[in-house]
Amino acid sequence: QVQLVESGGGLVQAGGSLRLSCAASGRTFRTYTMGWFRQAPGKERDFVAAIRWGADSTYYADSAKGRFTISRDNAKNTLYLQMNSLKAEDTAVYYCAAAQEYIGANRNAYNYWGPGTQVTVSS
Secondary structure, eight states: OEEEEOOEEEEEETTOOEEEEEEESSGGGGGSEEEEEEEOOOEEEEEEEOOOSSSSSSSOOOOTTTEEEEEEEEEEEEEEEEEEEEOGGOOEEEEEEESSSSSSGGGGGGOOOOOOEEEEEOO
């Protein structure tokens, strides 16, 4: 089982950067695919990016390509999301999630979720 806690959210101006972190507990962290999702007020929770357990494969939503980078440090049980060139439409609660034997955008395939961290981008 994996427990997840996000951090690093905050208020940033458009064009700025933030790095989100997700600390995971559990010895099996390194065996899970990890993903980032986000949910804006009144909208569904959308996929942002995912990374396989070995960090040898990544997958991004079109909205994140070229601006966001997902990475992980299995030795530290930590997942990261570097977000650059932020836009007002990136404003949302960002969640990290863990899945077994899956990498992709289907949120129903992710078994474990963190409580989320708020990212607000002012225009």
